[in-house]
Amino acid sequence: MDKIKRFFECLIPITACNLRCSYCYVIQRENRKNKVANLKYTPEEIGKALTKKRLGGLCYFSICGAGETTMQPQLEDIVYNILKQGHYVNITTNGTLGKRIKAILTKNIKYVSHLHFSFSFHYLELKKYKLLDEFFKNINMVKDSGASILAQFNMCDEYIPYLEEMKKLCVENTGAMPQIAATRKEENSQLEKIELLTKLSSEDYKKQGDSFKSPLFEFTMKNFNVKRNEFCYAGDWTGILDLSTGIMRRCYSSYIYQDIFKNPNEKINFIAIGKHCKSPFCMNSSHFMSLGVIPEIKTPTYAELRNRKEAKWYSETMLKFLNSKLQESNEKYSKINKLKSTLIGRYDNTIRYFYRKYKNLKK
Numbered sequence: 001m002d003k004i005k006r007f008f009e010c011l012i013p014i015t016a017c018n019l020r021c022s023y024c025y026v027i028q029r030e031n032r033k034n035k036v037a038n039l040k041y042t043p044e045e046i047g048k049a050l051t052k053k054r055l056g057g058l059c060y061f062s063i064c065g066a067g068e069t070t071m072q073p074q075l076e077d078i079v080y081n082i083l084k085q086g087h088y089v090n091i092t093t094n095g096t097l098g099k100r101i102k103a104i105l106t107k108n109i110k111y112v113s114h115l116h117f118s119f120s121f122h123y124l125e126l127k128k129y130k131l132l133d134e135f136f137k138n139i140n141m142v143k144d145s146g147a148s149i150l151a152q153f154n155m156c157d158e159y160i161p162y163l164e165e166m167k168k169l170c171v172e173n174t175g176a177m178p179q180i181a182a183t184r185k186e187e188n189s190q191l192e193k194i195e196l197l198t199k200l201s202s203e204d205y206k207k208q209g210d211s212f213k214s215p216l217f218e219f220t221m222k223n224f225n226v227k228r229n230e231f232c233y234a235g236d237w238t239g240i241l242d243l244s245t246g247i248m249r250r251c252y253s254s255y256i257y258q259d260i261f262k263n264p265n266e267k268i269n270f271i272a273i274g275k276h277c278k279s280p281f282c283m284n285s286s287h288f289m290s291l292g293v294i295p296e297i298k299t300p301t302y303a304e305l306r307n308r309k310e311a312k313w314y315s316e317t318m319l320k321f322l323n324s325k326l327q328e329s330n331e332k333y334s335k336i337n338k339l340k341s342t343l344i345g346r347y348d349n350t351i352r353y354f355y356r357k358y359k360n361l362k363k
């Protein structure tokens, strides 16, 4: 049975999108440039850099754009070259571009059981542009192909009057209620103060989503603004990877990076952040923590947070893979490795300190 060795949160910095949701993080940062990303490496080079041998086993790559991911023209080839290595891939999409989704499925049909699509249910934009039918048609096209699906929406105040409608539509078209993601305000780029994007108290905000019985929402709300002080294996068992440049960082708050696409024969330096996480809380806990990046914390699995069993959103293959945890394929650190992680953590903090000082001086 396939078990996860490493997880990579992958960005394609495309900012083009056919929707304009008010809560979108790119729009909140006023960074919508409507451009596709320039890729420094070809899809074949990306695949060669990410072999199972080099990464130590089967990995999960979750790909998301800073706009609509499927608009990136090389996406199907990038996905193909990763899947060809035996890995698993998620694509996050607004689900409206049927031709692009079809092209991705067609190119990757051989590996479809390793393919997962996260459909973001942007209800008001879909309604405004009369794209609701197209959205659900595309979800079902993916599901019928044998790939796995997730339908989720970002809880925000403007959806509150429509929650029952959204629930009904999703049940009718996908067999189950959507999962929910908590939405944060993008006020402070230095990540010191994070708030939910709502005028409600966090208790009332959470109550709005209760009737959806979404384990994803429960989990993200439970971990929102909870600072992690445990030993975290981000940087070794997980990484943040820019697919346009090959730059891998250990996690959001780490300033150490390496281009892992440049020389596919070079060893990748995986070293855990340990107790040096500088994020105010685990910003993507539903990925990192559910996959087991902090092994001492017991969590539901990634699949348990997302799959709707009654509608079989996940294929059997995907279910098994995403029910596995990183600690099943990785060893915890010895005292020496923990010491190494502490020393590198101090070095990382020094870079961070000077970088931020330099940025403040430039203001």
Ligand code: SF4
Residues within 6 Å of the ligand: 228, 232, 233, 234, 251, 252, 273, 277, 278, 279, 281, 282, 283, 284, 288, 289, 293
């Ligand atoms: S606790 Fe979360 S945010 Fe912090 S280093 Fe680990 S994975 Fe990254």
